[in-house]
Amino acid sequence: MKLGMTSEKGKGKIAIIGSGLIGKSWSVLFCRAGYEVCLYDIDEKQVSNALSGILESLKELEGKGLLKNSIMKSAEEAHKLVHGCDDIAKAIEGADYVQENTPENIDVKKKIFGNLDNLVKNEHTIIASSTSCIVPSRFTEKLEHRKQCIVAHPVNPPHYVPLVEIVPAPWTDSSVVERTKAIMKDIGQAPVILNKEVNGFLLNRMQYAIIMEGWRLVEDGVCSPEDVDTVMSKGLGLRYSFMGPFETMHLNAGGILDYCVKYGSNIEKICENQSGSRQLHGSNTARVIHDAMCKTSVPVDNLDERRTWRDKRLAALAVHQAGQQD
Numbered sequence: 001m002k003l004g005m006t007s008e009k010g011k012g013k014i015a016i017i018g019s020g021l022i023g024k025s026w027s028v029l030f031c032r033a034g035y036e037v038c039l040y041d042i043d044e045k046q047v048s049n050a051l052s053g054i055l056e057s058l059k060e061l062e063g064k065g066l067l068k069n070s071i072m073k074s075a076e077e078a079h080k081l082v083h084g085c086d087d088i089a090k091a092i093e094g095a096d097y098v099q100e101n102t103p104e105n106i107d108v109k110k111k112i113f114g115n116l117d118n119l120v121k122n123e124h125t126i127i128a129s130s131t132s133c134i135v136p137s138r139f140t141e142k143l144e145h146r147k148q149c150i151v152a153h154p155v156n157p158p159h160y161v162p163l164v165e166i167v168p169a170p171w172t173d174s175s176v177v178e179r180t181k182a183i184m185k186d187i188g189q190a191p192v193i194l195n196k197e198v199n200g201f202l203l204n205r206m207q208y209a210i211i212m213e214g215w216r217l218v219e220d221g222v223c224s225p226e227d228v229d230t231v232m233s234k235g236l237g238l239r240y241s242f243m244g245p246f247e248t249m250h251l252n253a254g255g256i257l258d259y260c261v262k263y264g265s266n267i268e269k270i271c272e273n274q275s276g277s278r279q280l281h282g283s284n285t286a287r288v289i290h291d292a293m294c295k296t297s298v299p300v301d302n303l304d305e306r307r308t309w310r311d312k313r314l315a316a317l318a319v320h321q322a323g324q325q326d
Contacts, residue, residue: 015092018101019050025158031081033187034071040091047084055079101130109139117143128152135197136169147173160314162190165201219285225292
């Protein structure tokens, strides 16, 4: 393993804290775009395994033609920019950007960000977290470098799903927000910026709204779990894979204003009946939906196989979308 090495190549240094699934994906994205990456983890063996996994992912991207718009000519060339490190101080030394990928636990976040705060020497360094639901003010408030802290939440798997949610704390410097956005665009991601903190950020709030309405429909005996999934996979999901709900509204009438005149009252009436959440954990409906998924979709024993299939389809969609941009 290449521990603590640096490179004269690259656009700048990126420190990736945590070499799990998300850490590996971030490493792929950054080195593909020409950044030097230092991948840190307390487990040296895990870092070594991650380096091998990163090369495998890069070769997969290369095989699908998804490196063609990169400044890297090959998977091997990009991989040379990634180095493993078992010393967190060396990992972040001279880094322009730090991406933390530790478990989704507030105490863990406070500990690691406190450590990063003590080690960061450069006022220019951005310190970002991959957290999917913890707002940054909860683990950065007491830090000396809190103005440099931000959330950059990717979607799994990041190297095939480009969305990144950028969430500043109330005290995050505006230049940090803009620089993070610029970096995300430079590595091929699609950043969205939250103007203020909100629980669940954007993606999960929208995702949970769909989940909760599907849950209500099944619980109230309106339809089966399979029907809810079919509505998304064979209906809304097809359209939403290339345009969002607002553009859909815009196109389905003479623009948004016309849509609201034609359909606004009906939407308001229907949504009045959708208020209020239902119990998920320990409910009878949870068992009904679970049994339906195991019977008609994926038995629990085959979840890994189905996840692999899902990622292959996401890869195929990424290839299709890349072709549309040519």
